[in-house]
Amino acid sequence: xxxxxxxxxxxxxxxxxxxxxxxxxxxxxxxxxxxxxxxxxxxxxxxxxxxxxxxxxxxxxxxxxxxxxxxxxxxxxxxxxxxxxxxxxxxxxxxxxxxxxxxxxxx
Amino acid sequence: xxxxxxxxxxxxxxxxxxxxxxxxxxxxxxxxxxxxxxxxxxxxxxxxxxxxxxxxxxxxxxxxxxxxxxxxxxxxxxxxxxxxxxxxxxxxxxxxxxxxxxxxxxxxxxxxxxxxxxxxxxxxxxxxxxxxxxxxxxxxxxxxxxxxxxxxxxxxxxxxxxxxxxxxxxxxxxxxxxxxxxxxxxxxxxxxxxxxxxxxxxxxxxxxxxxxxxxxxxxxxxxxxxxxxxxxxxxxxxxxxxxxxxxxxxxxxxxxxxxxxxxxxxxxxxxxxxxxx
Numbered sequence: 001x002x003x004x005x006x007x008x009x010x011x012x013x014x015x016x017x018x019x020x021x022x023x024x025x026x027x028x029x030x031x032x033x034x035x036x037x038x039x040x041x042x043x044x045x046x047x048x049x050x051x052x053x054x055x056x057x058x059x060x061x062x063x064x065x066x067x068x069x070x071x072x073x074x075x076x077x078x079x080x081x082x083x084x085x086x087x088x089x090x091x092x093x094x095x096x097x098x099x100x101x102x103x104x105x106x107x
Numbered sequence: 108x109x110x111x112x113x114x115x116x117x118x119x120x121x122x123x124x125x126x127x128x129x130x131x132x133x134x135x136x137x138x139x140x141x142x143x144x145x146x147x148x149x150x151x152x153x154x155x156x157x158x159x160x161x162x163x164x165x166x167x168x169x170x171x172x173x174x175x176x177x178x179x180x181x182x183x184x185x186x187x188x189x190x191x192x193x194x195x196x197x198x199x200x201x202x203x204x205x206x207x208x209x210x211x212x213x214x215x216x217x218x219x220x221x222x223x224x225x226x227x228x229x230x231x232x233x234x235x236x237x238x239x240x241x242x243x244x245x246x247x248x249x250x251x252x253x254x255x256x257x258x259x260x261x262x263x264x265x266x267x268x269x270x271x272x273x274x275x276x277x278x279x280x281x282x283x284x285x286x287x288x289x290x291x292x293x294x295x296x297x298x299x300x301x302x303x304x305x306x307x308x309x310x311x312x313x314x315x316x317x318x319x320x321x322x323x324x325x326x327x328x329x330x331x332x333x334x335x336x337x338x339x340x341x342x343x344x345x346x347x348x349x350x351x352x353x354x355x356x357x358x359x360x361x362x363x364x365x366x367x368x369x370x371x372x373x374x375x376x377x378x379x380x381x382x383x384x
Contacts, residue, residue: 056244057161059237063331063347066307070173070240072162078170080311082319095241097110 023049023078028058028071028100031093036102042086043106051076058100062091065104111259112266114241117334118234119267121341122150125230127271128297129223131278132191132290142224149224150231157232158239174312177233181305184229187222188298189364192291194219196368293342295364300344302360303353310352318351 026048027034040046052058052071060069060079071077084106093100126143133139157164157176165173238260245256281289309315324347329336331347339345344357 056247057158057240058244059240063326066348066350067311069311070161070165070237072165075162075165077165077173080313082310085321094237095114095244 023047025049025051026102027051027053028093029053031058031096031099033093033100033102038102038104040081040084040104040106043083045083046081048079048081049076050079056095058096059094060091061094062089062104064089065091067091068094108255108259111242111245111256112263115238115260115263116267117263117337118238119264120270121337122230122234123267123271124274124338124341125297126227127275127278128290128293129227130275131286132195132294133220133223134279134283134286136220139220139223142220143227146224146227147231150228151235153228153232154235154239157236158243161236161240168312171312171314174308174314178305178308178312178314180229180232181301181308184226185298185302185305185360187225188294188301189360189367190222191219191226192294192298192364193367193371194222195287195291197371291368295361296343297341298364299357299360300340300342302356303344303346303349306352306356315352318355321348321350322354324348 024038024040024046026038028050031054038048048060050060050069050071052073052075055073057070057072060067060071060077062068065081065084067079067081069077069079081104084104086106089104089106091102091104126147129146130139130143133143161173163172164176168175242256242260246253278286278289306315310319326347329339329345329347331337331340331345336345336347346353349357
């Protein structure tokens with residue numbers, strides 16, 4: 001019985017939560033983000049659809065945004081941005097932090 | 108080369124501190140070397156697999172594979188750390204006493220050793236996969252010469268290992284009688300920090316909503332992505348701007364571990380410490 005409940009819970013838990021909003025498209029190429037300044041509405045969750053056109057993996061990393069997400073080479077991934085107070089939130093591609101940088105601006 | 112050194116150093120200390128604590132916590136337990144080195148080895152293998160299949164892993168669960176995977180292994184580590192602490196609270200003191208008194212092999216230490224082996228494996232896997240992805244990335248793009256990359260990586264590894272060894276030997280200077288208390292305290296905080304980190308991954312996958320307002324921000328005091336900030340993040344789960352869900356996970360983990368240690372780890376009938384042999 002317990003196991004049945006558990007597997008039921010797992011079944012209901014695993015389906016993926018819907019994305020909060022239309023994704024904002026961002027591309028990574030030659031270890032640079034385009035656009036590198038991303039505007040979102042303050043206090044509203046958003047989603048960045050990151051397409052990595054480089055051959056190697058990159059980690060979208062931001063302490064301010066509380067996100068670390070690896071996007072493999074030549075593939076894409078969604079980065080959820082939580083509801084943010086107005087302000088500027090820098091992020092980097094951790095493996096190429098010299099060139100891969102950007103900022104999310106909540107306003 | 109410098110960037111290779113820095114990244115490898117950073118990831119190695121993060122995993123190494125955990126290995127140092129585990130080694131200190133298992134001081135005097137027979138065959139602990141096997142559990143710890145087994146954990147490291149499995150972690151390295153796992154890191155290579157995770158790095159090699161990063162794309163496939165991420166694509167699972169409609170793009171949430173990475174978040175779910177990270178949250179799961181972190182929660183696994185939290186469970187193992189909890190188990191270890193509770194088990195040690197009930198058997199540890201007896202065990203230490205027996206070991207000293209008779210010096211005979213204690214079989215009972217094996218189980219919790221396996222649990223700590225898992226913790227070491229998880230730590231190495233998480234940090235290791237980043238190192239592999241990063242080094243592979245530089246090697247593939249050929250910006251730095253491979254020799255420079257290798258040298259940087261090796262230096263980073265050595266420096267990270269040195270800091271971890273410092274942590275371990277530092278812990279060993281604590282008198283044996285208190286070492287147990289210190290390591291179980293450290294393990295409790297380690298587990299709490301990991302639980303909060305797991306919550307973050309679940310939030311980023313969209314599985315946890317609510318309580319996501321930042322409660323305080325101490326980035327002016329200590330930046331989380333500075334080296335001291337990272338060390339504290341690994342050791343006690345320091346987060347510069349935690350939200351409600353993270354703080355809750357942190358506090359609940361500590362409360363649960365302490366309560367279980369009290370409840371299950373019934374105090375061993377207190378015998379007076381034996382006079383010096």
